Amino acid sequence: MSKADSYFDAFVIGSGPNGFSSAITLAEQGLKVKIIEAKDTIGGGTRTKEITSAGFLHDICSAVHPTAAGSPIFNKLPLAKHGLEWIQPEIGVAHPLDNGDAVIIEKSFENTLARLGKDAKGYKSLFQGFINSWDKLSSDVFSNLRIPSHPLTMARFGWYGMFSAKIIADSFFKNERTKAYFAGLAAHSIIPLEKAFTASFGLILGTSVHTVGWPIAKGGSQSITNALQAHFLSLGGEVELNRPITSIHELPEGKPILFDLTPHQIVDIVEDKLPSSTKKKLGDYVYGPGAFKVDFALSEPVPWVNEECKKAGTLHLGGTFNELAKAEREVWNAIHPDNPYVLIAQPTASDPSRAPEGKHVLWSYCHVPNGSKTDMKEAIIKQIERYAPGFRDTIIESHSMSATQFQKYNPNYIGGDINGGAQTLSQLFGRPLLKWDPYDLPVENLYICSSSTPPGGGVHGMSGFYAAKSVLRKEYGIKTTL
Structure with a gap:
């Protein structure tokens, strides 16, 4: 002692x-x-490092931060005073599909509705009430076990949220492309999309796109940690490393x-x-399934077939609802999917300071069984190439972390469970x-x-x-x- x-x-x-x-x-x-x-650095899941070539700043774990931007405690703290700056990508979320199609979701709810065609009515019916009551909803969702402060709002959220993502998608949307987008949101749960309560993840994340947005931290996720530490030290706290x-x-x-x-x-x-x-x-x-992650240093932007995808901060890859559901079901059953659900972040699309001039960083990961040592890099590249032919030619260098390596990096990630x-x-x-x-x-x-x-x-x-x-x-x- x-x-x-x-x-x-x-x-x-x-x-x-x-x-x-x-x-x-x-x-x-x-x-x-x-x-x-x-460890020798602070941050847990919010760290940024040069892990490929010099000058390429990669977020080691978290990269896009709707929950941080919507956090009641973070919004109370003077983090901006300590250097934290949120950047909203031009396109919040994109879900590319085959043949150059893509579901494009903007922070503007009205602009998004205009893009959804015959699913605009269902999308509005599902999300508008939650968007209008976001302040009430977020205060209860980001809470502990207690009687809700806003019981009527939470009752509506609880009613829809208790269903599976599949039931909600089939109930509100007619187009397979919109259903695929909702699957991409709900799959953040890392639970099979046929299971109860997976809809709740889609609802919260889908609502946050149109309220607080899906921003990135300027300079990388480490900026969140650095701002928290600066404020803590200003209050007389102390941090001991190693x-x-x-x-x-x-x-x-x-x-x-x-x-x-x-x-x-x-x-x-x-x-x-x-x-x-x-x-x-x-x-x-x-503990749940793990993650396999690949960070890429790129010579140029990802050559997405759909041009608007180049402006997106976050992309969900994997195709249709059924394709994503199959991949997540396989992971849950300890199978490595041939066509995984892949999450992509493009920080340099909005923050060019993260790479040398004209160059880019790309953040990607897929879900894998807990404790997996399997290398999924090729599967991730193939999934990107599906929507961006020629992607391989843009890769300068890459850095991979398996589920077990994730745990070695951060002992909180048991078996790669983030x-x-x-x-x-x-x-x-x-x-x-x-x-x-x-x-x-x-x-x-x-x-x-x-x-x-x-x-x-x-x-x-x-x-x-x-x-x-x-x-x-x-x-x-x-x-x-x-």
Whole structure:
């Protein structure tokens, strides 16, 4: 135990967005807080590095940030003062299809409706109510387990959201192209699209396109982390790097400790203090499929057949609803799909500072079975070539990470799971323990603040905020709100 640790009132293990939001929330109440990070850089899933050629800045994990732009806690903090600048791509989301067709979704709802033809009516019926009530909806969706502040809005969202993505797509859309777009949204859940509640992911992400947008952080995702750290330091906080915590006994007793870690890691660190029943429940926590990622340094923009795709910040590849559903079903069943659902981000389409003049970076990944070591680079390139013939000729250099390499890079990504646990029905509402306050572990002074708690995966910091709120209420009798 470091003697310097005795100076602090509370500790946060892990420097991801949730770790920082919890530490900031505590520091705002006058507590002296230390963040302890095992790696030599801060950020967790929000880091940016040169991993191909010099001058090409690649986001290692997250790249496009609708949940960060819509986060109640991030919007409360003075992150712009500390250098965070959001850039809205000209086209929010594109879903290329064969024969040069593509579903193009703009931030402007009216412009998007004008593009959808006979599906405009169904699209408007599905999304307009959620768009109009976004402030109310987001405050409850980005929340913990509680009675909704806006029950009527949440009742409508809950009614549609509880269905599968397939049922909602078939109910509201006539064109296969619009159904394919909704599949691309819902597939962010990394759950088979026939399963209940997959529609909820499509609804939130689809609504966010037309409200907060799908922006990127200027300079890369590291800018989010850097802004969070700058604000935390301004509040008197401290960050210690290169210090992996392997046992709870390495920290002072009797002081709150918040884990920006997943359940299996916490079991290893706290093992001798956990009740056997809790130890078993956390040990049984289920992790979802993993990700295989390829970053490309390019000599020129991707030669998409559909010209408007060149302006998109995000693209979903994989074809029709049925094709995407098949790929996600195969992954869930531990099969590597021949034609995977591929997510693409084109940062330099909106932020040319991310690469040398005239050059570009491309961010891509697909879903794979948990713990996969399989190289999916060729499958990803083939899927891009399907909609952008000649893409191979633009590649200067690439860098790949398998699911197991993802875990090596970030121990929170167990088996390559980037969401902190499978987003199944039981783990949506009982994450990681089924209790009213899931952040408070049944050990005195110990809390969990990671994406393994509500509201789950994504760069939004809300899990960290609610964990800190639990600490303040239980340890200090302080009630805090956004």
